Amino acid sequence: MTLRPLDLEAESAPQKSAAARAATDSIIVARDVHKTYAGAGQPVHALRGATLDVARGEMVTIMGPSGCGKTTLLNCLSGLETIDQGEIYVEGRSIHDMPDTERTDHRARRMGFIFQFYNLLPVLSSIENVELPLLLGGVGQRESRERAMLALEQVDLGDWAGHRPAQLSGGQRQRVTIARALVNDPAIVWGDEPTGDLDSTNASQIMDLLEDLNDRNQQTFVIVTHDENIGRRANRTIHMRDGLIEGETIHRQLGT
């Protein structure tokens, strides 16, 4: 495990062509991303020029002190939020200047999300929650149902398909969320503290699951966490402070 400072000078050169080139071999390419919130009093600079690349199939964790901009970074990369300055390419497509409808569509087809809370619609059953992305993507009713069931079985919740979120434990809920995040076979799965609300046993079970899925499906995972034990289990951990990426730790090379 080596900690090396990121070569900011070389990577953040504001050359569009270079960035675009990099986008072809990395699934996520972010260059000099700035995000400022108006806030109540003075503006908050949540991101002050974040730059990073994530390779296809990689599992990356983002760590850093509370309020350093992890969630903001994740939201910007996934297109949940617009950015003030900089460039973001996901699968070669520029997220930063895409209209909202297109971004939404992109999320529906190519991405999965796991948040800390409020992941599921309380009024729908597990399987109905899992189906949603498929239905949104225009998959037929029957096929959606079959694929959703498969996804639930993958997370070991085949028997809980008809239950509402309120009838499930926290760990079960997060597993339903994972099933939902994976059901449409996304290229990237985003997780914002997916284990934050769970005890350590449940958390490590969830991580086992994610690791396993990452191994099997070669999907890219970007996960925000503040838990060292979780962070270690990725290929790489990116460290943030004050809206900047401070450095990274490589735990294991991709493909090993």
Place this chain on the structure above:
Amino acid sequence: MEELFGLPTIRLMWIVVAIAGVAAAVIAFIFFKRPILVRMGLRNIPRRRAQTVLVTMGLTLATIIVTIAFSTGDSLAVSIRGLALDSLERIDHFIEPEEIDTSAGEGVGDTIPDQVLRDLQAYFAGDERIDAIFGSRFELVPIEHPEAGLIEPQFFLVGVDPALADRLNAVRDEDGDLLRLTELAPNEVVINEIAARELDAEPGDEVRLYVLGQPRQYTVAAIGRDAVLTGNLDAGAAGGLLSMAQYQDLLGSRLSPPDQWDTILVSGAGGVNAPLQFSDALDDDINRALAGLQRTKPDLYLSNGLPRFATDPIKADSLEGAEFIASAFTTLFLFMGSFSVAAGILLIFLIFAMLAEERKPEMGIARAVGMQRNDLIQTFISEGMVYNVGAAVIGVVLGLLFAVGLIAALNQGFESFGFQFTWTVTIKSLVISACIGIVITFITVVFSSFRASRLNIVAAIRDVPEGQYEETYPLTPRRVLRNVLGVFTTAIGIVLVLTTPWTLILGAPIALFLQLTGNRRARRLIPWILLFGWRVLRWNPQWWVLFLVGGLYLVNLGLGQESLFLYIAGVSLAPLGIVMGLNKLRMRGRRINQRLLYTVGAGVVMFLWFIPNDWHENFFNNNLNGGPELFVLAGTMLTAAGTLLLIFNLDLIVGAIRAVVGGVGRLAPVIRTAAAYPAAARYRTGMTIAMIALITFALVNFSTINASFSQAFTGGDTAGGFEVLAFNTEINETSDIRAGLAEAGASDVLADIENAGRIEAGPERGTRAVTVLAERWNPVSEEHILDSDGEIRVVEPDLSTVAFDKRQAVVVGGVNDEFIAGQEIKLQAISYRYDDERDVWSALAGGEMVAVVTVDAIDGAFGFNESGLDPWSTPDGVTDESTRLPRIVVEVGLGASARQVEVIGVLERVSGAFVDLDGEEGGLPTLLLPESIADQVIGQSETTRHYISTRDGADSLDVAQGIERELRIFAVDIQGELKRQQSTQSSILALFQGFIGIGLVAGLAALGVIALRAVVERRQQIGVLRAIGFQARLVGFELLLEMGFIALLGLGLGTALALGLAWRLFAEGTFGEIDMYVPLGTILPILFGAFIASLVLTYFPARQAARTTIAEALRYE
């Protein structure tokens, strides 16, 4: 208005003021004892402006409705009172010939001999209460205004002594100035305002009056105010006035015998507005005078042993009538408005529930740090009462504005009657309205506060949404015991409370129906029993016991008082109580399936409402009666049951919808969530559906019943196949329309006539008839009942024993062949001796000794009496629903002119409406005979009615006007007249519909409230949805769809229930033989409009939802 629901309004006012005072005292108590709670409550008001507006809106509804009802009542009372006073002027009493015939068709008894007037003047000479007793004459005399080319055949010409009229100041002109009749020149006539309008005549114009076809020229001296003395004898009647000498001169002594009067008028002392305190006493005195005269001069005052003359305190009656109409209207408005009030109450419940949801975390913390539930209740009540007082003020103002608009609209409807209402409101009404508003909302606020303050502290602090946190208590023996005891204490509490009638002041509506138990000592115990009962009840109230025991109590009470209202209220509550009880039951920790329970419970309630009333009556072998209050109860109970049914089966409905439209490509997830959210939030969805359904129910039910009536009475059927109806008057007769028109040279009019039917009518006061033979009849199989010897049994009373006054009065008419050929009247029953309707009519055409009768003959007159002694009777089992008749023979007329005819057909009411010669519902029956037979019975006919069908393509209005012009008899274009009536009627109906529809505001506001709440409450969920790929506009669309779905459920439920109930009522024959007619042209636009309005209202919250920023929504607060 002086009285309402039989209660003096002044007392009503003090009652509501007292209750409002109690409410104020409660607030004052809280304020002085716990000012902090009041401050906490008030602090919430400015925080959420939209919320404040909505709460106030919900609370104003009750006040608005009550204010409209009272102000309209006041306006009607004042206007109709004014109309009556204007019309009667100085006339206080009438003395008229009795309304019954005195001898068989001899024409005597229509007038009053002068001797009677002189007798009465002598009797009351020197009586200070009386200014004058005098006679007047009137006659229908056609009038023509040649210059304008207009004729009015129906013109009441009145003759009165001019000097006397002047002395009494009895006649005024259109501006209300006195008219001096003594100044009239010999050829001058006064005509009333209606006549002036219809003839387009002004003072100075030349007019002609026709007597026996001979014209005489007069000059219009003045336009007199519409009044009895200026010939305004019926509503909207044209007329005029001549001095007595001129009147006599015009009509001649044959038509107007000089020693006879038509009416004797009594003018009391003290002027038009004089207090009517003498009225009753004076009326009694007049009756006493007549009774005395009957003894001393029986030849003059009696006929066949019956009085010939009767007195009528006309002014007192008219003013009482004004009062009656006003309070009837107020009552009607209150009944119709109660739906809106109920919807407003539900809205308040809903808003308070939403407020509680929103404040749940802070309330949870307050409770956690030691605040009592009672404190929370008091906080809510304080807050609610501020809205309440504000709402009362706004409500009264809005209600008055509505009332002004309503009166203006009413005036449009009455335009063609030349009558205008004046808007008024009394202080008393204002006080009552405001206080009733405050009281209703106070009670609602208190109940809402109780519910809103009920919360689970842990769930509240964690802010778990509604319905997702259910506590499961372990069933300790202690808890079981407590609940079992609770059942008993609740039951005992209810009985204690219910048996102490004074308690009902607490708000139970049944209060009105309980009487006081007399004993004074018992009464003193009442408050203590009440308090004790209340405490017992409050210890551990079990609502299901309350419903069940209360329901059974009401059933029992209803059966005892023969009140359908109480009975069916109880019958509807009891099953719900049972269901609620079963819902609490746990068997080995498992509860009974809720869907099953509530579906069955609601189904039973609906079943009980949809079965015929007879079933209830037969089951308990009891008689149950009800009035319009049932309409309100039906709406409430059916809506409650229907809503329960929907709410507990919403997933099935949703599943069905999804099966049908769910596969619609990309909309599938939207439809799924839009259906799932309402199904998950039962309370608010149910409340909103109930509100919308309640008002829809009222609107649809009201429209349907009214439309069915107007369809029946103004539809094409009514005319019985005729287009023009013409009446002869006594002094202008045409017995043969064709001959008359030919003689007048009006070949164009003649050419348009296809059929000129005729009825020669006997005296309107009736001709005596009696049943002489009637077979017994089996109502079920419509067959004879054979006695044991195989003979058909007949009832044959001994006619010689049947006194004159025991014989039924009927109006006899003789029909000619053209009438029979032209009519399309339906027969609802025919004699078993005839095959079909055609046979019946041809028997009449053939001059046989037969008759057809109106339904009134069966409804009222033919009340069969098992003993067979009732001389005018239908055989056992013949009802107004029979389609076959046994043999019934009646004798019509008296003495030598009496004839025996067989009744072979019963005219259907609607299509036979115009041949009902009495014309009043429930009045004298009409017997139609062949003309030749009728001539023998009634001798010379009193009037002739012409029933004309026109040729295809002819304009019936032209024909009617042609007949009036050429023959100077009165003619109406029936279809045109019906249309005119219908348009007046429908504008008034639209007004009522608008009034009922006010309550829809509550339903729509409810949609807005829950939509707004949804946007706040689902922020994070919207964020997630957006993150996983919901487009922004889909989020908005989803909410719109959801609210639209709820609106549709409410509208659909209300419509279905209303049509269902209407169907039952029509099928049951509640409205006679009227057929149900669903006015889709009225209902669909209302439903569509309400639906669109609900979408417009949800549009703003939906847009807000669509604009949610994902990242912010996802951040945990």
